[in-house]
Amino acid sequence: MSAVSKLLPTDAARPGQHTWLHSIVRWFFIAVSLTFLAAVLLAPLATVFAMAFAKGVEAYARAFADPDTAAAIRLTLITAAVVVPVNTVFGLAASWAIAKFEFRGKSVLVTLIDLPLAISPVISGMLFVLLFGLHGWFGVWLQEHDLSIIFALPGIMLATMFVTFPYVARELIPLMQQVGNDEEEAAITLGAGGWLTFFRVTLPKVRWGLVYGMVLCNARAMGEFGAVSVVSGHIRGLTNTMPLHIEILYNEYNFVAAFAVASLLTLLAVLTLGVKTLVERTGYRGH
Amino acid sequence: MSLRAPSVLPGFGLTFGFTTFFLSAMVLLPLAAMVLAAGSMHWSDFVHVVFSARALGSYKLSFGASFLAASINVVFGFIIAWTLVRYEFPGRKLIDALIDMPFALPTAVSGIALTTVFAQSGWIGRYLEPLGIKVAYTWLGVTLALTLISMPFAVRAVQPALLEVQRDLEDAAETLGAGRFYVFRRIILPTVLPALLTGFTLSFARAVGEYGSVIFIAGNLPMKTEITPLLIVIHLEQFDYQGAAALGLVMLVMSFTVLFAINLLQAWGRRRHLLGANS
Numbered sequence: 001m002s003a004v005s006k007l008l009p010t011d012a013a014r015p016g017q018h019t020w021l022h023s024i025v026r027w028f029f030i031a032v033s034l035t036f037l038a039a040v041l042l043a044p045l046a047t048v049f050a051m052a053f054a055k056g057v058e059a060y061a062r063a064f065a066d067p068d069t070a071a072a073i074r075l076t077l078i079t080a081a082v083v084v085p086v087n088t089v090f091g092l093a094a095s096w097a098i099a100k101f102e103f104r105g106k107s108v109l110v111t112l113i114d115l116p117l118a119i120s121p122v123i124s125g126m127l128f129v130l131l132f133g134l135h136g137w138f139g140v141w142l143q144e145h146d147l148s149i150i151f152a153l154p155g156i157m158l159a160t161m162f163v164t165f166p167y168v169a170r171e172l173i174p175l176m177q178q179v180g181n182d183e184e185e186a187a188i189t190l191g192a193g194g195w196l197t198f199f200r201v202t203l204p205k206v207r208w209g210l211v212y213g214m215v216l217c218n219a220r221a222m223g224e225f226g227a228v229s230v231v232s233g234h235i236r237g238l239t240n241t242m243p244l245h246i247e248i249l250y251n252e253y254n255f256v257a258a259f260a261v262a263s264l265l266t267l268l269a270v271l272t273l274g275v276k277t278l279v280e281r282t283g284y285r286g287h
Numbered sequence: 288m289s290l291r292a293p294s295v296l297p298g299f300g301l302t303f304g305f306t307t308f309f310l311s312a313m314v315l316l317p318l319a320a321m322v323l324a325a326g327s328m329h330w331s332d333f334v335h336v337v338f339s340a341r342a343l344g345s346y347k348l349s350f351g352a353s354f355l356a357a358s359i360n361v362v363f364g365f366i367i368a369w370t371l372v373r374y375e376f377p378g379r380k381l382i383d384a385l386i387d388m389p390f391a392l393p394t395a396v397s398g399i400a401l402t403t404v405f406a407q408s409g410w411i412g413r414y415l416e417p418l419g420i421k422v423a424y425t426w427l428g429v430t431l432a433l434t435l436i437s438m439p440f441a442v443r444a445v446q447p448a449l450l451e452v453q454r455d456l457e458d459a460a461e462t463l464g465a466g467r468f469y470v471f472r473r474i475i476l477p478t479v480l481p482a483l484l485t486g487f488t489l490s491f492a493r494a495v496g497e498y499g500s501v502i503f504i505a506g507n508l509p510m511k512t513e514i515t516p517l518l519i520v521i522h523l524e525q526f527d528y529q530g531a532a533a534l535g536l537v538m539l540v541m542s543f544t545v546l547f548a549i550n551l552l553q554a555w556g557r558r559r560h561l562l563g564a565n566s
Contacts (some may be wrong), residue, residue, distance in 0.1 A: 026374055029366055030370050030374055037386075040435045056490055092305070093301070093305045095304035097298075099304070100298075101292070102294075118542070120497070122498045122520055123516070125534070128317060130528055131316070134526065136528065161313060194296075194297035216390075223393025225395045230523060242498065264465050269393070273388065276384075
């Protein structure tokens with residue numbers, strides 16, 4: 001690779017690289033890119049922290065003393081703690097079935113796994129209201145047995161699970177297909193069991209893709225708004241996740257508290273991108 | 288051919304069974320519930336909900352603003368991808384990592400932050416106000432929010448395609464006297480055009496369904512700045528499940544039609560490109 005690239009002309013040696021037109025185009029492109037990103041990306045990000053600390057560090061800290069805020073943070077953490085492992089197990093099972101075997105209808109299965117990505121979050125949430133809501137298919141039965149799914153924790157988890165359903169699977173499927181089955185076949189032929197092969201051969205091969213998928217899944221799970229908003233019922237201190245709590249605080253003009261909670265989620269996003277960049281440094285490229 | 292090819296590896300039954308079961312329970316069953324709910328409506332009720340003036344207004348905004356946002360993203364996505372792939376400048380790596388921010392950032396956070404920046408007193412809004420440009424609480428704001436949250440799709444679709452443009456072809460063309468715009472039109476554009484279309488499709492699909500970042504900046508006036516997902520939420524809040532399901536179904540059918548049309552266009556383009564190369 002490096003030997004080849006040395007033979008190729010460097011940018012400076014390319015024809016026409018020194019003309020004034022090139023310099024103008026080059027600086028124009030860089031300027032347009034930076035301006036666009038500054039306006040739509042950096043300004044909003046900076047605003048989150050500027051607004052959160054607008055009335056000082058003390059006001060910022062006080063925002064988290066509110067028990068409703070603490071409850072929202074707890075609910076978000078609990079939801080992610082359930083949703084991410086479940087979708088990880090699903091992702092591992094789906095990628096094993098799809099990448100290791102040839103069977104009819106495989107492409108249909110792959111398309112169906114990606115389906116939640118093409119569905120509006122609001123519609124995703126609505127699907128569970130239609131099933132388990134008061135006037136939904138199982139609404140009467142649930143009421144008779146005094147069970148609540150909608151406007152309660154199970155609904156929030158289901159909606160979040162639906163929205164983040166494909167994340168781990170869509171990272172692992174192409175990766176497992178790419179690394180191939182040779183080592184696994186060797187292990188099985190030499191007498192290793194299925195589980196041993198999975199934990200000692202497959203898992204180490206795909207670990208970075210797995211981390212990558214789980215991190216993305218977690219970010220989406222903690223930040224999901226539309227789907228959760230439909231099923232949550234917005235009960236303060238009970239069914240408000242962090243994004244929903246931000247909405248309530250914002251609509252009450254409690255900007256410091258709204259942006260304080262938002263700043264936590266922004267840090268989570270920065271952390272997610274950090275992990276992503278680190279994983280990519282191992283040579284893994286997201287799919 | 289049997290249902291699956293033989294393999295020495297174990298675990299097909301377990302993993303395939305779990306995958307299809309979980310997929311059916313989590314995704315297919317709920318989707319069937321929506322189709323059934325909309326299907327159980329009387330035909331005239333369905334038409335009444337789906338073609339009400341308010342619904343039509345919301346489609347116009349949702350699909351129009353998404354189309355606009357996806358188009359903006361194709362242009363800026365190309366410029367940003369080009370800048371990141373072709374030019375070396377300080378902070379390039381950082382910007383490359385930041386592109387994915389809208390994916391990682393919760394939509395509610397994008398929503399309140401954008402609204403604050405573009406409100407009349409905001410950092411950018413205050414300079415647009417004297418020019419008579421109102422962004423927050425107008426369709427412009429809706430388009431802006433949709434542009435932001437779908438921007439990474441366009442950049443990430445174009446970046447790998449730009450890396451594949453054969454630079455020796457460009458060099459050869461320039462050595463033979465081709466102008467920069469001729470090179471762009473004849474060499475670069477044909478290579479990245481499919482990627483641009485993919486970027487447009489992904490941006491559009493994401494933007495049509497977007498809810499969180501839009502409702503803060505939209506103002507949510509019926510007929511004016513009310514997107515279809517919000518109208519669905521309003522129906523649900525009034526316990527009109529069937530009406531909500533009908534709108535959801537219409538939205539899904541419309542977005543899948545657009546995606547399908549773009550896929551056809553792309554397949555047609557590929558065929559034409561191949562034929563052109565052969566002749």
